[in-house]
Amino acid sequence: MKTINLTLKIWRQAGPDAQGSFQTFESGPISIAMSFLEMLDVLNERLINSGDEPVAFDHDCREGICGMCGSVVNGEPHGPEKQTTLCQLHMRYFKDGDTIVIEPFRAKAFKLLKDLVIDRSAFDTLITEGGYVSVNTGAAPDANSIPVPAPKAEQALDAAECIGCGACVAACPNASAMLFVGAKISHLALLPQGNLERAKRALGMVKKMDELGFGNCGNERLCEEACPKGISIRNIARLNREYMRATFCSDE
Amino acid sequence: MSLIRRIIRSSIGKKYIMAVSGACLSLFLLTHLAGNSAIFWGKDVYNAYAAHLHSLGILIYILEVLLALVFFVHILVAVMLYFENLGARPNRYEVKKNGANNWNSRTMPYTGLIIFIFVLVHLVNFHFGERTVTTAEMVREVLSRPGYAAFYLFSLAALALHVSHGFWSMFQSMGLNHPKYNNFLRYGGLVTALVIGAVYMLIPMLVTLNDKFLR
Ligand code: HEM
Ligand code: FES
Numbered sequence: 112m113k114t115i116n117l118t119l120k121i122w123r124q125a126g127p128d129a130q131g132s133f134q135t136f137e138s139g140p141i142s143i144a145m146s147f148l149e150m151l152d153v154l155n156e157r158l159i160n161s162g163d164e165p166v167a168f169d170h171d172c173r174e175g176i177c178g179m180c181g182s183v184v185n186g187e188p189h190g191p192e193k194q195t196t197l198c199q200l201h202m203r204y205f206k207d208g209d210t211i212v213i214e215p216f217r218a219k220a221f222k223l224l225k226d227l228v229i230d231r232s233a234f235d236t237l238i239t240e241g242g243y244v245s246v247n248t249g250a251a252p253d254a255n256s257i258p259v260p261a262p263k264a265e266q267a268l269d270a271a272e273c274i275g276c277g278a279c280v281a282a283c284p285n286a287s288a289m290l291f292v293g294a295k296i297s298h299l300a301l302l303p304q305g306n307l308e309r310a311k312r313a314l315g316m317v318k319k320m321d322e323l324g325f326g327n328c329g330n331e332r333l334c335e336e337a338c339p340k341g342i343s344i345r346n347i348a349r350l351n352r353e354y355m356r357a358t359f360c361s362d363e
Numbered sequence: 364m365s366l367i368r369r370i371i372r373s374s375i376g377k378k379y380i381m382a383v384s385g386a387c388l389s390l391f392l393l394t395h396l397a398g399n400s401a402i403f404w405g406k407d408v409y410n411a412y413a414a415h416l417h418s419l420g421i422l423i424y425i426l427e428v429l430l431a432l433v434f435f436v437h438i439l440v441a442v443m444l445y446f447e448n449l450g451a452r453p454n455r456y457e458v459k460k461n462g463a464n465n466w467n468s469r470t471m472p473y474t475g476l477i478i479f480i481f482v483l484v485h486l487v488n489f490h491f492g493e494r495t496v497t498t499a500e501m502v503r504e505v506l507s508r509p510g511y512a513a514f515y516l517f518s519l520a521a522l523a524l525h526v527s528h529g530f531w532s533m534f535q536s537m538g539l540n541h542p543k544y545n546n547f548l549r550y551g552g553l554v555t556a557l558v559i560g561a562v563y564m565l566i567p568m569l570v571t572l573n574d575k576f577l578r
Binding site: 120122133183185186187212214217218219220223284285286287289317318320321324325326327328329330331332333344345347348349350351352354355358 | 366369370372373374375376377378379444447448450451452453454455456457458459460461465468469471528531532535536537538539540541542
């Protein structure tokens with residue numbers, strides 16, 4: 112198996128209020144079949160064996176569906192591969208001798224906890240402001256009793272692919288969460304079950320998004336480029352419409 | 364009143380304000396361009412166009428005040444957005460890879476600032492101050508100075524860059540994004556920005572390069 116040697120420049124920060132800085136490591140031989148997180152595991156094993164503090168990073172499923180992983184790799188959230196989470200990024204995309212700069216997602220609304228680990232509970236707070244339906248939707252078979260046009264269902268499912276990893280916020284020059292909120296608003300507003308509460312949802316989520324300190328969308332499109340699930344900014348346009356519709360035409 | 368306050372406080376409300384004021388400014392930009400194009404037919408046609416505008420009297424005055432108001436709102440909200448966005452990411456990235464084609468959107472606040480300074484200079488040049496010569500003579504006088512011609516060309520390039528993002532962006536902000544017409548908005552916006560920039564820039568270029576222009 113082919114191996115490569117890399118220079119890793121990783122952000123180290125002991126705690127939320129500690130002063131952080133970059134620390135440089137030589138990776139040693141890394142198999143190109145490894146994932147990016149496995150490469151970090153190898154580094155951490157070495158650090159632990161020599162009594163040093165391992166690099167803290169988030170992960171859970173390691174199969175690209177949970178949204179826990181993610182760092183900015185050479186200036187790109189989740190690294191250079193399109194529509195790929197960091198856990199699904201493989202070392203074959205790097206060359207022997209490369210220097211890789213690894214930084215945490217940075218935003219005022221995402222507090223840095225340690226090294227590459229950030230607190231994304233701002234997204235959970237957003238969901239509590241309307242990212243759900245509160246009507247009884249019945250059991251699974253009941254879903255089939257409500258007709259939904261296939262193109263609408265497709266679009267709702269495309270939006271529902273969002274795993275809440277925060278790469279959109281990390282990529283946005285303004286640290287805006289509009290792609291995330293747009294995806295949540297869309298996936299519910301497009302379906303009959305979510306349609307009922309769409310005005311309240313739009314107003315509540317946008318208000319909370321602003322309060323949490325996320326920035327304003329400038330239509331720069333870096334979010335959709337960074338999104339590991341390929342969520343389109345068409346969902347932001349829908350969010351804008353939903354918000355205005357709720358502001359002017361609803362009783363909320 | 365509370366509705367207006369709610370809109371201006373919210374991120375999406377501000378997007379709509381930028382988009383609607385930007386659309387008004389774009390309409391002004393197009394009418395101003397169409398009117399000024401009279402200059403390519405020579406000084407008599409151009410002076411006649413200017414005289415016609417002035418003959419509108421109170422109407423032109425009202426439109427000027429409205430335009431100034433739209434500029435004020437566009438700039439005020441732009442400044443608010445700029446500072447809010449700075450605050451949303453207090454810690455910068457060491458390495459930041461920008462998308463292949465977002466340098467026009469990235470520079471919106473800076474091209475906007477250049478346009479603002481340009482508008483002030485432009486008004487001092489042609490709007491305020493003593494009027495002793497015809498409009499065509501005034502244009503010749505200002506733009507035949509190389510410093511002014513260069514400043515006009517530079518600012519107009521910044522304007523073209525600003526609207527090359529803005530023309531598409533305002534539709535997206537207003538919620539108009541559909542595969543049916545996205546390419547039209549995207550490339551139509553770019554082409555319109557290019558044409559507007561080129562025609563405006565033709566005026567200082569003609570004055571500089573052609574001694575007989577406007578004589
Ligand atoms: C004739 C002059 C101008 C025209 C035609 C124009 C047009 C536009 C348009 C169409 C947009 C897009 C709105 C959107 O994204 O929804 C825009 C955005 C913007 N404009 Fe202007 N503008 C002009 C002057 C200015 C000036 C003088 C400034 C500032 C001093 C400025 C600052 C901005 C900024 C910062 C944005 C981006 C807002 C955002 O982040 O969404 N513009 N402009
Ligand atoms: S660890 Fe679950 S998406 Fe990467």
